[in-house]
Amino acid sequence: MVQKFGSLTAGAMDPYVNRERANQGKTKTGRSFQTFLLGVLFRTDLFFLAAGFLLGRAVIITSLTPFVLPFFATVFWMKRKKRWADSLAVLAGGLTLSVGQAFYGLLALLIFLAGRQIMTAFHRAHEERWLPALVFIAGILVRLLCQAAFTLNLVWTDVLTAGAEASLSALVTLIFMQSVPLMSTRVNHKLFRNEEIICFVILISSVLAGTIGWHVYDLSVDHVLARYAVLLFAYAGGAAIGSTVGVVIGLILGMASVTSLYQMSLLAFSGVLGGLLKEAGKTGVAAGLLIATLLIGVYGGGYAGLGSEVIDSAAALILFLFTPKSLIRQMASFIPGTREYQAEQQQYVRKLRDVTVGRVEQFSGLFQTLAKSFYPPAEEDRPDDDLFLSKVTAKTCQNCFKKESCWVKNFEQTQHLMLELREESRKGNRDENAHLHRLWREHCSKADKTMDVIRKEQGLSELQEKMRRNVKESRRLVADQLKGVSQVMGDFASEMKRERGLHEWQEEMILSKLNGVGLRVESIEIYNLESGAIDIEAVLPNDNYGACEKVIAPLLSDILGESIVVEKKQASDLPGGPSRVVFISARAYDLETGVATAARGGGFVSGDNYSLFEIGSKKYVLAISDGMGHGERADMESQDTLQLLKKVLKSGIHETLAIKSINSILSLRSTEEIYATLDLALIDLQNATSKFLKIGSNPSFIKRGGRVIMLDAGNLPIGIIRDFDVDVKTEQLKSGDLLIMMSDGIFDAPKHIENKEAWVKRKIKELQTNDPQEIADLLLEEVIRVGDGSIDDDMTVIAARISHHIPEWSAFSTDRGEKRFSRAE
Template sequence: MATKERAGGRLLRFPRRDQVNVSRRAFLGLAEAGVGFLLGAVLAGAEIFGLYAPFGVAAVAAAGSGLSGFCTLAGTCLGYLCLEGLTDGMRYAASAILTYSVAFAFYDTKAYRRVWFMPAIAMLLCALTGIVTRGGQGWHGEDMVYFVTEVLFTGVAAYGYRVVFTQWPETLDGLHALSPRQTIGLLLLGSTLLMSLARVEILATFSLGRLVAAVGILWAARRGVTGGGLLGACAGVALDLASGEQPYYSLVFTLAGLLCGLCRDRRKGWAALVYVLACAVAVLWSWDGGRHMGLPLEALVGAILFLVLPLRLPQGASAAPMPAQNPDWEAGRQALSRKVEEMAGAFHTLYGSVKETLRPEDRNTENPAEIFTRAADKVCARCVLGDTCWQKEYQDTRAALNDATQPMLARGRALATDFSGTFSNRCVHFPEFLGEVNRQLTAFLRRRQALRRTFETRSALCSQYARLDKLLRTASAELAAGLTPDLPRQEKLEGFLRSMNLTGGVVYYDKEGHLRVEVPASEELKTRAARQELSEVLGTHLREGETAGDRLCFAQAEPFRALASLAGAPRQGEKVSGDTGLWFRREDGQLFLLLCDGMGSGPGAKQESAQAAKLLENFLRAGMAAQEAVETVSSALALRGEAGGSTTIDLLSVDLFTGKCAVHKQGAAPTYVRRDKRIQCAVGASLPAGIVTGEQAKPDVHRFRGAQGDWIVMVTDGILCGRDDQWIRDLLASYQGDSPSDLAQRILRQSQDLCQGEDDGTVLAVHLERSRDPLG
């Protein structure tokens, strides 16, 4: 109960000083309770198929166990008893009361904080009360379908409402800052409100729900075809479910919303006219004896309300919540964005100018006939038959040399048999001519190889300019967009800091949509207890804070975590292994694990692999995508020419928020993934980094979604030493432990028994699991 009392006390948090202030948070908390009461009362009247009304129970499940939850329960019970009659009203009121009781009883548990817990409880209690009240009437096929649909709607609505209820003040600042989940939750809430309002008739003619739908569709259509069509579809589906009829309103409102969206750049009157005409045409098109003749009149009244009411579109999002308040900071940020954009434009221009000069035919510009011309200048010039061969018998000489060209180019050396017998017998200096042809052929092939290398080097440099241009443009876009604020949590954070006599906290979302918190680097905030309390105040789990100057930065905790261990041994007779392995986590929740195997063994190979690994780490930490980072490093290593060596690259990236994994390979050994007892293998056919450039430098990429309990094993070539890999598959499949260090050591020992230290060998074992305690 101590936790509940402390949570309830946060509604009016008093600073630690003698003067008592009532903050805006207190007002918002009371307003939230009032809104909860009204929503509960209205949602209790929302029916599907004209029989079932589960949305009030869903609202109670989403509101939780605090003051707003109790007010939502009170409004819901009042709405059910007034709108649903005694039998059904008592049934749904009982479901709501039981749902609130479970929320209150389990408030202190970890299960309550799971997003699925309260929706699942609401579904279970709604199903149980439905079985008790309707079981005596018997279950028929249609009744069973409706009952199952009602239970599913309860859970879905509870989940969607929860997203909106936890951050409802954001809607006061417009819809620009809403995430996709919040947008879907808001559409679900609006649709169910329409179901309830559809039961209200004005002057026995107009349906309040359809009037509100008309105004909402016209407003959303000002954002374009997508906004109008989406809101029209949602409103139509809601009204069809409420009426229990065929999908009529879904088609009419979707069509009207799409057509109105085409008028987004015109005056509001055009959109209103198109909406009225679309509804009228749809009614006439699907004439059903005049049953829906009132719809055009409702559309006309709704269009008039849309024109009269001062409805405006939400403006674009502001920049970061705290720094954007400083005009100088904002101007500096925009100026820096423009500078980066100009720099990106310069590299793009450089890329274009270099690309224009890159023509593949330039690699082989010299004509092979020059080989014989140069040979003739040195041998045939002093021959007595020179005029005969090159003037009188020119056509025969040309034919003989043309026939010899392709075989000698393919072989890299000319033989006497490449020339016809007529030419070789007639040539009095044929041995000297053949030797000179071979000398000129060697020089020709060397020039061609140099041209090809020059072309490949210029192509690699050109691709580097393109990547740099893309990277700078991405950075410029991020600077221009700024940060996405979370205003409701900003209010909560300010109240929390005021209780500690601190100010200057910021709550925002990064470019991946993950929550980040910056607060003053106070010793009081660095404790685990303070982090846990801050997590509860903001309603999200936070990682341990990182100190940056005088600021303490918290990031949203990832639902996944990975345990990794590295084991390796050098080649027999060597003191240093040529392999390099490392792993690190980026601030956006991306975990990278890397193995590089330098060519050969010893210090030289170690230097190559360590250099490649360091370059990759720098690019990845800077925010570059994994595939672009691998391609960039591979091309850079190849530009060193014969002075440099080569190294394999085996990169595993894991998104600790979603579980998405990707393996990038360049000349690397297979990677093994175990799920349950099944073993999958990711192999590659690309060459090691530093050998080729351009398109040939692209790595092999394997993508999969990781799950709880997955094992991932990365190895270098020295572990397999060219032998069959069935032994490592069997060892991984039969492993019963939970220690990556133990698994890596077992694989290394068995490899040494089989290979006897023929090459450097390194193993990187990873165990993927769900975070046991995101606060820990």
């Protein structure tokens, strides 16, 4: 069933892939259009000029203009290059309204610049902290001066009005400082917060307030633009965003024109209906506006004014219908909670992951290159005889009167004799070859001195050769470690590339089946469907009663045809938020272990040590190490070996390379002849394939029914030589097999038995229990009893039994689900 399920992924999903590619092409075209549009707006400064012009015209509650000073403050705080042009646009907008409005704007600009110059002289840093206070003070002064200039009379109501306008200006300054910079980021995309979205909507509403009073034939420009904005936000963000935008825009427009207060109800209702009908596309959103216009329009102007309201809505609908979907989709990517916003977040995470993967792969390649450079030459250079002879002759023959006779007339004979003396010195046979010594004395006038120099130079040469071997071994160790690190980093980079697969219809089928049994599951994402490597992620509202382990995992096991378990469960950081659960393939086998140990003479310190640990979730390691001798030193050697083994294997380095690295470390760290044996079994719990690495250790045994299989290898103990090949044996285990590993103390105990392997096999065969702990205890007890109760060496026995994995919650099937799955296949 799993094979059929997985095989459909490549073939049945081709239309989906083609559709995705087409959508990607359309998205790319839409983004190109958006990039061009934003480039025109920002590079020509069109947006800021238009916003400044309209904000200079915006008046609320008949006489208050709380948008001029905040706009001045924001553009100068942003240090825009065209801030003076933007300021002139404000004055031009005010002049179209009245001369008094233009005078107010000019006076506000002058007072603000003077106050900003004074504040900058004392507080140059953190301008955003004192800027709202400066706007408040400047707002009061400007309004009082204007009132005094035009009326030549001030009353207490003027002071209250100035204070209210200044307070509102300070608040609008904070809003503009949040929203205006969002429009100056050009085409760079970022993810906005809800507060930033609301501030941006208030900015748009303030700009739209400057269009009040404009008419094109029978169309009211402010009504058309306001409804168009609500349609865009309702279609992009849904009912919540649509209604919020409608309320904010309607409130500000209503404050600018008291006769338009009913517009807030119309816009809010349009936002709600349009957001609720957004799944029907632009038609549904348009229907929401028409319904709201017909219902609320009668309330605002009666039947007489309903026609103008419908015309304004129709104009907004035309603008909305001609707006490219790609632009609206890009707009939705800025609004938190939308699918586009989540896709943008995932794209950001994907980009970050790709960058990280690229850097990790670069480091992996770097370590691979370093490993190649550290590896010593394939063939070791032979000793340089000419260099050796030159050193000897420099100390002996250089000042000899027979130099010409020996090295000119009899060169070959002199060289041959010296090299033979060197070979004799290398073997340590200084007095055995009397014939050679006699020939040399007859040939050389300084025979004894020359032979002493040859011995000394040979000793130095051997010492240098040993140092070269140590350096060579150290280079090989470093190269192996670098290669292992490169491999681990490469594997890590591959794991980071974990990408969601194209399994749309499988996800829908699984989701419908889970919801069909009453489980609330928000989404299912399939990353891998390969047998033994299934990876599925689900999002649930909550899991207070363990439904993931008790119901969902068994249902997935029934659908996919193999055991599925919960790997991890991540609760939301927010109270009541959704939980993410990852389901993976369960291991096919379980391993039960038992250990029995005894120290020499019944002591507390044993030279034997063992380690049982998991690598990941589907590999298990059993290891025994026996240090040379007994006591604390042997205990330290075996512990160090196992600790190194555990850390290296858990890092992800291959087991063969791990053994070689540990051997090199132990052989190089001390000049003493110390070593430790290592008996390692690595069992794959997915397919029961086992690898056995034996370094100077005793045979292991597998009991399968009434038959006992012996596994042995001939590698020397670890650390005793520097360069060796690890002999790895592979064995396919079966459910019910018993694996027994033991140290040499078990074999050495029965002194009177010659064929100890056969004796151990017979004892294992005679065991009547399958419990690993009982087996380990019985074998250790039998060995001690045969040895007359004496413990002459450290003893360790590890027993393990492999069996099929049985999930805690067994899978159950439903006929309805099976039929649906069969039709899908």
